[in-house]
Amino acid sequence: MQALREETENLALNTKPQTNIEDRIRRLNERLARYIPPRESWTPAEEALYGPTDLYRVPIDEAQAMQLKAITYAFTRHYTLNDFYHKYCEMRGVTPEDIRTYDDLEKIPLIPDTTFKQHPSGEDFAHWIANIYTGELPNVVINANPTFDEVINAFNAAGMVVTYSSGTSGRHTVIPRDMRTYLAQQYAHAKLKSCLCDLMAADHVLMFWPKWTYTNLSIGRDMAHKSEVLTDVRYALDFEISADLTIKAMTDKEQEGPPPSAEDRRRNIVEIAIKWLERYAKTTDTILLEGGPFLILELMETLEREGKRFEFGEGGMIGTGGGWKVSEDKRISAADFRKRVEDVLGIPETHCWDQYGSVEMGGMVNTCSEGHYFHTPYTWFKPLILDSNFTPAGYGEWGRFAFLDGLAGSYPGFIITGDEARMLERCPVCDRPGPVLEPEIKRAPSVEMRGCAEQMRRVLAQDFGK
Numbered sequence: 001m002q003a004l005r006e007e008t009e010n011l012a013l014n015t016k017p018q019t020n021i022e023d024r025i026r027r028l029n030e031r032l033a034r035y036i037p038p039r040e041s042w043t044p045a046e047e048a049l050y051g052p053t054d055l056y057r058v059p060i061d062e063a064q065a066m067q068l069k070a071i072t073y074a075f076t077r078h079y080t081l082n083d084f085y086h087k088y089c090e091m092r093g094v095t096p097e098d099i100r101t102y103d104d105l106e107k108i109p110l111i112p113d114t115t116f117k118q119h120p121s122g123e124d125f126a127h128w129i130a131n132i133y134t135g136e137l138p139n140v141v142i143n144a145n146p147t148f149d150e151v152i153n154a155f156n157a158a159g160m161v162v163t164y165s166s167g168t169s170g171r172h173t174v175i176p177r178d179m180r181t182y183l184a185q186q187y188a189h190a191k192l193k194s195c196l197c198d199l200m201a202a203d204h205v206l207m208f209w210p211k212w213t214y215t216n217l218s219i220g221r222d223m224a225h226k227s228e229v230l231t232d233v234r235y236a237l238d239f240e241i242s243a244d245l246t247i248k249a250m251t252d253k254e255q256e257g258p259p260p261s262a263e264d265r266r267r268n269i270v271e272i273a274i275k276w277l278e279r280y281a282k283t284t285d286t287i288l289l290e291g292g293p294f295l296i297l298e299l300m301e302t303l304e305r306e307g308k309r310f311e312f313g314e315g316g317m318i319g320t321g322g323g324w325k326v327s328e329d330k331r332i333s334a335a336d337f338r339k340r341v342e343d344v345l346g347i348p349e350t351h352c353w354d355q356y357g358s359v360e361m362g363g364m365v366n367t368c369s370e371g372h373y374f375h376t377p378y379t380w381f382k383p384l385i386l387d388s389n390f391t392p393a394g395y396g397e398w399g400r401f402a403f404l405d406g407l408a409g410s411y412p413g414f415i416i417t418g419d420e421a422r423m424l425e426r427c428p429v430c431d432r433p434g435p436v437l438e439p440e441i442k443r444a445p446s447v448e449m450r451g452c453a454e455q456m457r458r459v460l461a462q463d464f465g466k
Contacts, residue, residue, distance in 0.1 A: 021053060021054050021057075021195065022053055024194055024198055024200065025053050025054070025191065025194060025195075027200060028190060028191060028194050028200065028229065031200075031228055031229050032186075032187055032190060032225065032228060032229065034183075035183040035184070035186060035187040035225070036050055036187065037180065043070075043073055043409070044066070044069035044070040044072075044073045044380075044406065045070035045071075045073065045074060045184075045380040045406035045407045045409075046184060046407075047066065047069075047070075048063075048066040048067065048069075048070045048379035048380040048406065049184060049187065049188055049191070049379070049380060049407065050187075051066075052379060054195050055191060055192055055195050055377055055379060056192075056195050056196065056375055056432045056433075056434060057195075057432060057433070058378075058379055058433070058434075059433065060378075060433050060434065063378050063379045063433075063434065064102050064378075065102075066379045066380065067102070067105075067378060067379060067380060067381070067382055067406070068101070068102050068105065070379070070380040070406030070407075071099075071105055071108070071380070071382060071404045071405075071406040072096070072099050072105075073406065074404075074405070074406045074407075074408060074409065074413065075096055075099060075108050075404075075414070076096040077134060077409065078134050078411075078412045078414075079095065079096055080096075081134050081135055082132075082133070082134040082411075082412060083131070084131055084132060085109075085111075085134070085412040088109055088111065089109050092109040094107055094108065094109055105382055105404060106384070106392050108404055108414050109414065110384075110390075110402050110404075110414050110415065110416045111412060111414060111415060111416065112415075112416045113173065113358070113360055113415050113416060113417050113418060114418075115132075116132065116173045116174055116175060116359075116360065116411075117171040117172065117173050117174075118171075119171075119172075119174055121148065122145060122146060122151075123142060123144075123146065123151075125146075125148065125151050126140065126142050126146075126151050126154070126155075129151075129155060129162065129174065129176050132174075132176065132411060133176045133410055133411065134409065134410050134411055134412065135178060135409070135410055137158075137160075138158040138159050138160065139158060140154050140155050140158045141154060141157075141158075142154045148172070149216060152164070152174075152216045153216070155176065156216070159178075159179055160176060160177060160178055160179065160182075160410075161177045161178075161179065161182040161221060162174065162175070162176045162177070162216065163175055163177070163216055163217065163218040163221045163222075163359060164216060164217065164218060164359065165217065165218045165219070165358070165359040173359050173360070175218070175359050175360055175411060176410055176411060177410050177411070178409065178410040180409065181362070181407070181408065181409040181410045184362070184407055184409075185362040185363060185407055185408075186222070186224060186225040187225070188362060188363035188364075188377065188407060189222060189225065189363065189364050190225050190229050192363055192364060192366055192377055193319075193353070193355070193364070193366055196353065196366050196367075196368055196369065196375070197317070197351075197353055197369065199229070199230060199288055199317065199319070200229060200230065200231075201286055202230060202231065202286050202287060202288035202317060203231055203232065203280075203285040203286050203287070204231070204232045204234075204276070204280055204285055204286075204287050204288070205226065205230045205231070205232060205233040205234065205287070205288045205289075205290070206234050206235075206236060206272075206273060206276050206287070206288070206289050206290075207223065207226065207233060207234065207235045207236065207237070207290050207291065208236055208237065208269070208273075208289070208290060208291020208292060208295045208296060209223050209235070209237060209290065209291055209292075210223075210235070210237045211235040211237065211238050212224040214238070218359035219322065230288070234276070236269045236272045236273055236291075237269065266295075266298065269295065270298060270299050270302050273289070273299050274299070274302065274303065274306075274308070277310055277345075281310050281311075281312070284315070285315070286315045286316070286317070287312060287315065287316050287317070288316075288317040288318075288319065289316075289317070289318055289319070290318075290319035290320070290321075291319075291320065292320065292321070292322045292323075293320050293322075293323075293324055293332060293334075293337055296318065296320065296337075296341075297332060297337065297340070300340055300341070300344040300345070303344055304344060309343075309344055309345075309346070310344070310345050310346050311346035312345055312346050312347050313346055313347070313348070314348065314351060316345060316346065316347035316351060317347065317351045317352075317353075318341050318345070318347055318351065318352045318353070319352075319353050319354075319355070320334075320337070320352070320353070320354045320355070321354060321355040321356070321357070321364070324337070334354055334372060334439055335372075335439075337352075338352045338372075349372075350369040350370075351369070352372075353366060353367050353369070354366075354367045354372065354374075354439075355367070355374075356374050356437065356441055358415075358417060358419075360405075360408075360411075360413065360415045360417075361381075361403065361405060361413075361415075362381070362405045362407035362408050362413060363377045363380075363381060363405075363407060365377070365383075365437060367439070368427060368429070368430045368432065369430075370427075370429045370430035371427055371428065371429025371430055372439050373424070373427045373428070373429065373430075373436040373437065373438065373439060374436055374437040374438075374439065374441070375427065375432060375434060375436050376434060376435050376436065376437065378434040378435060380405070380406035380407055381403060381404070381405050381406065381407070382403060382404040383401070383402075383403050383423060383435055383437070384401070384402040384403060384404070385397060385398075385399040385400070385401060385402075385421065385422070385423045386399050386400040386401075386402050386416065387399050390416065395423055395424055395425045395435075396422065396423075396424060397422065398420060398421070398422045399420065399421075399422075400416060400417065400418075400419070400420060400444060401417045401419045401420065401421040401437070401441070402415060402416045402417060403415055403417075418443060418444050419441055419442065419443060419444065420441070420442050420443070420444045421437045421438065421440075421441045421442075422437070422438045422440075423435050423436070423437055423438075424436050424437075424438065
């Protein structure tokens with residue numbers, strides 16, 4: 001074991017140099033060229049996404065001008081083409097003519113995220129999707145008495161991307177996207193992360209998320225671009241996850257211990273990861289491990305029980321997301337998790353990145369290496385903190401997190417979430433401009449439990465045979 005440590009410590013010194021941001025985004029654009037529409041057709045939000053090289057270095061005045069154009073354009077589109085949202089705005093007495101300045105953006109009517117849960121079943125579910133959707137629907141063929149997944153698959157077969165997430169209420173949150181909105185948001189995920197770290201430097205990637213071809217879960221479909229951006233991507237969760245299984249996982253009362261089949265599945269996932277780590281520990285190749293904190297923590301606990309430790313150094317990277325609940329009654333802080341990663345895998349805290357988002361958002365909020373604050377994509381996306389009266393609060397105050405998302409072209413992306421956060425005018429550690437969220441984000445009281453990592457934790461505790 002000592003020999004392995006010494007060998008990996010020596011190899012860690014030979015890591016690849018970080019590329020500069022211009023070269024990094026050039027390579028990203030080459031790999032995701034099909035995601036980028038012709039420039040002459042760009043909307044203001046697409047200009048704010050594809051135009052700047054570094055999305056986190058745009059001067060505030062320029063970014064606010066982009067943001068105003070992007071969100072005003074999106075608001076006008078939804079007001080004009082979405083009957084549901086048009087009627088909602090009429091009730092609130094707000095029209096596109098009322099949005100003239102940057103401060104006016106706060107007048108745009110916000111809808112609660114629960115709006116996207118209020119759907120019926122069967123064929124009526126398809127009609128609900130049509131009502132919440134902005135724009136012209138493609139021709140969708142749906143068989144009689146369809147299941148939830150069959151309705152979604154029918155829309156997706158027609159050229160859309162409809163995804164969902166689940167909470168403990170037992171109701172799916174459903175978001176319909178046209179292909180242009182989906183590709184823009186996928187590109188945004190990749191570019192935002194690439195502006196903060198060089199994930200494309202990884203020679204090998206292991207995903208602790210569902211394989212996107214086996215599920216309509218948002219956390220799975222949101223990873224579709226990974227295989228086009230990254231090299232040698234492997235999925236440890238290489239099995240189908242249905243909507244019914246997800247509902248069962250999120251609504252069933254958790255038992256003291258998972259069934260044997262669930263234990264076997266999680267043990268198999270951890271064994272895949274250990275063999276993967278051991279394979280590349282003796283090389284100079286760089287690795288990236290991404291997934292929910294609960295599963296990476298389970299991997300590290302297994303390594304500790306087996307007396308194994310690695311020293312990947314700066315040749316290793318960790319990406320997390322979805323929340324910090326690791327069991328029904330246990331949470332781990334992001335800071336403690338990063339320390340554990342350094343102790344067990346030898347990967348420094350500066351190579352651990354977390355992301356926050358939701359199925360409704362068109363771009364993840366990512367942490368910086370310097371202070372691990374969540375940086376918002378402020379060229380097309382306006383983050384808001386709402387007080388107890390659901391009116392915008394000032395910087396430094398706790399409140400309900402909400403946002404205006406200019407990239408959401410096929411549904412009104414003006415959302416009040418069920419999360420509480422505190423926003424600062426800029427990061428207190430790094431020198432990037434733009435508002436940030438403090439690392440601690442939590443569910444509001446009396447709001448159902450959600451989160452991609454929590455969904456996966458509960459799904460992996462299920463017996464798939466039932």
